[in-house]
Amino acid sequence: MTEFIPPGTRFIPLPDAFAMKRGGTLDGARVAYETWGELSPERDNAVLILTGLSPDAHAASNEGNGDAGWWEPMVGPGKPIDTNRWFVICVNSLGSCKGSTGPASINASTGELYRLGFPELSIEDCADSAAHAVRALGIGTLACVIGNSMGGMVSLAFLLRYPGIARAHVNISGAACALPFSIAIRSLQREAIRLDPKWNGGNYDDASYPESGMRMARKLGVITYRSALEWDGRFGRVRLESDRVGGDPFGLEFEVESYLEAHARRFVRRFDPNCYLYLSRSMDWFDLGEAGLGARGGLSRIRIERALAIGVHTDILFPLQQQQEIAEGLGDGGANAQFIPLESPQGHDAFLVDIARFGPAVGAFLAAL
């Protein structure tokens, strides 16, 4: 029931009557962002990072906030996204609870929290608000836009809707549309939240909070963000030292269960449930090829000079063929487009942890720009 805004976050106001794709407008809304490095006098070295569902704009430590960020090993001086050369901007997604306006924000026109009164959120709205932020920072053309997971979807909408806004693109574990397996998983996550009586149609507070629903949603997320292969090696059939915690006959018994529980505990009270519902649903709706083009056709309408799509074999949520499709579709549109499938065992979340593989792939692409 709260926003979770890291210290040092900066904000760009969105123009009033900011129009949402599926209808409705926002007044007094804003986009949260952070930056690293220096914008060149020619304003030609800006790199935009668009995030997955849950991260804030604090991708890495900086002057405003010395805490490690969610992509700390990737962003900084001498790192793959080298801030000695690039002026790096990370924006928090519209609809989030990490600083950009969303269902957990105050509706300026009522003085109350938006909750389900927030207009329906689309991936395209996230793209529009990010484009506004880029313009507001005085940047005409980005050197590159990098999008991870949901941010990969936002990137594609951004590039299609704003021709010429970037010269290059790195799409990491993204997709040009949602497929039914991931729709099914996300639908079930949302159902878990909505079935929790404490969700109460979106009208919860800290004292009466849909903790069980959020726990289920997060555990299902973590299961689908990683891979069976990784877990075979990492957990096997190892049991907790205390066989059956708490004496509950159906309580935690295996290490893998305890791992899920720990992940869920860290998340449940650190992400707003209504924001989760809105962002999750926006991914299901996303189809770059709507209006009959097909995903590949939508991709071919994007005009960009160079592109890289990266994915991993073990990703069950954004399967590898979706990144291959992105590279091929951007190639159809005339981009010099490259597809790099990586052998990471860590599944969809590999880009957050398998820096040994992702770092060189992203670093080499940027270095060659």
Next chain:
Amino acid sequence: MTEFIPPGTRFIPLPDAFAMKRGGTLDGARVAYETWGELSPERDNAVLILTGLSPDAHAASNEGNGDAGWWEPMVGPGKPIDTNRWFVICVNSLGSCKGSTGPASINASTGELYRLGFPELSIEDCADSAAHAVRALGIGTLACVIGNSMGGMVSLAFLLRYPGIARAHVNISGAACALPFSIAIRSLQREAIRLDPKWNGGNYDDASYPESGMRMARKLGVITYRSALEWDGRFGRVRLESDRVGGDPFGLEFEVESYLEAHARRFVRRFDPNCYLYLSRSMDWFDLGEAGLGARGGLSRIRIERALAIGVHTDILFPLQQQQEIAEGLGDGGANAQFIPLESPQGHDAFLVDIARFGPAVGAFLAAL
């Protein structure tokens, strides 16, 4: 809160003080079964089918029950499991609510439902009760035991614990132990049931029933029983005709969501929640190689003449390498063992629907016995 026993089901009483692996005993318990075909005078043509978590003993139509069974295209005269030649027995698993004794049965010593007073159920208990049923039917050695999914686990325990009880074995989408991804999925299914306030520590009734928990558990099951590949072709991004059923802003919108909902509705009130918890947990506990042997080592201790392990590439719950391990491990033990990976797109449940691939594989193996 009820048992669901098909008409024509027959029963074999278990001996009193039937000992359970993890402690406790059953008095007045029974195993439900059905048969097809005729036992030969030499009593050498019996084939036992052990099922997955949810099916009853009604694998196919027979004299006692003309309704189609859950494996109708596989079992019958001239079918892959040819009842002109074989005397086929299918037993319902101990712990189920489909006729064999389980948590939804009356405890003879109290006159009340067992509920969570049922002793902890292990895969080995299911094997022991099935072995008792085979003996009670006057069969010394089975021609073959066929186990699907959980029944594949039960089969392996059965063969290890009763040397010489079968000459041949077909293991379909089974496993010699549970791995962490499937443990995580099942743990989450059980948590969904347990989190439903109406589960009430196992003390529910038809009027106050953990419907939401069962719905979540079933949907997660169906998602993991099938495959993303199948769903891409089957559902794609097709929307329901009535955009957003019921005006709920987070209601069903895509066909894949409606498919899951329909599956859940059919299941929720047709399977007892406590039985579900017991059977699900028994799979997590199963490890043929416990006591330090490892799964492959456990398999190598099984003595059988011929074996066939079948699996599919798209199975994420009992992945293909587990069926390969079964074939290799049974081979280590001296069996003439064959491994057939099938290209079914239907995932773990393929054996129920992809008869075009499974029928010939099983039929050829049995025909050569």
